[in-house]
Amino acid sequence: MSEQQDFGMPLDHFTARARLALEQALNEASACGHDYLGTEHLLLAVLKQEGGVAVQILGRLGVALDRIRFELEQLMPGRSAGEAPVPLPVTPRVKRVLGLAQEEGTELGFNYIGTEHLL
Numbered sequence: 001m002s003e004q005q006d007f008g009m010p011l012d013h014f015t016a017r018a019r020l021a022l023e024q025a026l027n028e029a030s031a032c033g034h035d036y037l038g039t040e041h042l043l044l045a046v047l048k049q050e051g052g053v054a055v056q057i058l059g060r061l062g063v064a065l066d067r068i069r070f071e072l073e074q075l076m077p078g079r080s081a082g083e084a085p086v087p088l089p090v091t092p093r094v095k096r097v098l099g100l101a102q103e104e105g106t107e108l109g110f111n112y113i114g115t116e117h118l119l
Contacts, residue, residue, distance in 0.1 A: 004087045005022075005026065005087045005088070005090075006087055006090065007022065007090055007094070007095070007098055008090060008094075008095035008098065008099075009095070009098055009099065009102070013102070013105070013111065013112050013113050014112070014113045014114075015112050015113065015114040015115070017049060017051075017052050017053075017114060017115050018101075018113055018114050018115055018117075018118055020049070021042065021045045021046045021049060021052070021115055021118060022042070022045070023045075024045035024048065024049075025037055025041040025042040025044070025045040026041070026088060027045075028041040028044050028045055028076070029041045029088055030088075032076040034076070034088075035088065035089070036088055036089045036090070036091055037088045037089070037090045037091065037094055038091045038093065038094060039091065039093045039094055039097060040072060040075065040076060041076075042094055042097065042118065043072060044069065044072045044073070044076075046115050046118055046119055047065055047068060047069050047072070048069065049115060052114075052115040052116075053114055053115055053116040054114075054115035054116045054118065054119035055115075057116060057119070058119070097118065098118075101113050101117035101118045102117070104117045105117045
């Protein structure tokens with residue numbers, strides 16, 4: 001991930017999978033031709049991480065992941081091949097999600113923030 005990308009907070013305590021989800025979210029935004037990084041991009045990136053804790057939790061709950069991924073992709077028109085122009089502006093909602101994920105991890109006694117906290 002580019003060192004230039006500003007997520008509004010340091011990512012030191014984010015797991016490799018959580019950081020990968022952020023990188024993949026940037027790629028999703030770019031593939032859609034969007035000039036911002038939004039929560040829809042982050043959710044889609046988290047849901048595409050087959051081995052991630054968030055995906056495992058949703059699977060155990062019986063959530064139809066393929067259906068959610070499909071619906072998200074349908075809501076994001078203009079999908080094309082491309083790389084994310086970095087840095088992309090991060091929406092206030094993404095910054096809020098990252099802050100809440102950090103709070104959740106801390107409150108639960110974790111010294112890291114993973115995809116489960118992002119979810």
